[in-house]
Amino acid sequence: MFCRTKKRSQNSSTGLADFQKQVYSLIKKISKGRISTYGQIARVLGRPNSARLIGRILSKNPHLIKIPCHRVVKSDGQIGGYKLGIRKKAQLLKKEGIKIQRDKILNFNQIIFKF
DNA sequence: TCATTGGCTATCA
DNA sequence: CTGATAGCCAATG
Numbered sequence: 001m002f003c004r005t006k007k008r009s010q011n012s013s014t015g016l017a018d019f020q021k022q023v024y025s026l027i028k029k030i031s032k033g034r035i036s037t038y039g040q041i042a043r044v045l046g047r048p049n050s051a052r053l054i055g056r057i058l059s060k061n062p063h064l065i066k067i068p069c070h071r072v073v074k075s076d077g078q079i080g081g082y083k084l085g086i087r088k089k090a091q092l093l094k095k096e097g098i099k100i101q102r103d104k105i106l107n108f109n110q111i112i113f114k115f
Numbered sequence: 116t117c118a119t120t121g122g123c124t125a126t127c128a
Numbered sequence: 129c130t131g132a133t134a135g136c137c138a139a140t141g
Contacts, residue, residue, distance in 0.1 A: 016125080039136050042124095048136085049123045055134035056125065062134090074135065081134025089134090 019045065020057050026115070027058075030071045033096045034113035035105070037075045044115050051075075059083060071096075077108040 022045050030036055039051040047053070058069045062083045070092045074080045079100070082089035090100050099106040 037136090038134075042136080047124080050125085051123090051135040051137090052133080053124050053126095053135085057134095059134050060126090069134085072134080075137090076135095079134090083134080086134085 019047070019050075019053075020061070023054060023057055024061075024063070024067055027067050027069060027072060029115070030068055030113045032068075033098065034111050035071045035073055035093070035098065035108070036113045036115075037073055038080065039075045040112075040115075041072065055081065071113075073105060073108075077105045079103045079105070 023041060026041055026044060027036070037051075038054040039048075041054050042048060042051045054072070058067075058072065059081065062069055064083065070082060070089045072080065079086045079089055079093075086103055090103060093105070094100055098111060105111075
């Protein structure tokens with residue numbers, strides 16, 4: 001009788017698979033020479049407390065060619081992490097005209113990408 | 116202004 | 129359950 005069930009585990013409410021796709025979609029939109037932050041991505045997608053999750057997702061599935069995940073950094077201007085190392089990340093960013101010193105973005109405030 | 120602490124999120128060892 | 133991650137934020141001293 002009652003067909004109950006569905007016991008959706010906690011992850012239905014978060015919709016993780018969907019969340020990942022949205023993360024990738026969003027990051028692909030970041031223009032060259034601009035950056036965003038893990039927290040900002042999380043907020044735009046409606047998960048203000050899941051900044052850390054963004055980093056996890058990117059590290060798990062870095063489609064380095066299609067998705068410019070090197071343009072996503074920490075909210076305080078630090079580089080964050082990168083599959084190939086933060087040195088590599090810094091190099092890529094510099095190439096796009098972003099000024100970095102001691103693994104920190106100097107003009108962070110001016111190049112932040114607004115969705 | 117800086118350093119520390121605790122809470123959040125999801126996953127793995 | 130604990131600790132550790134590509135983090136963020138507010139509170140505290």
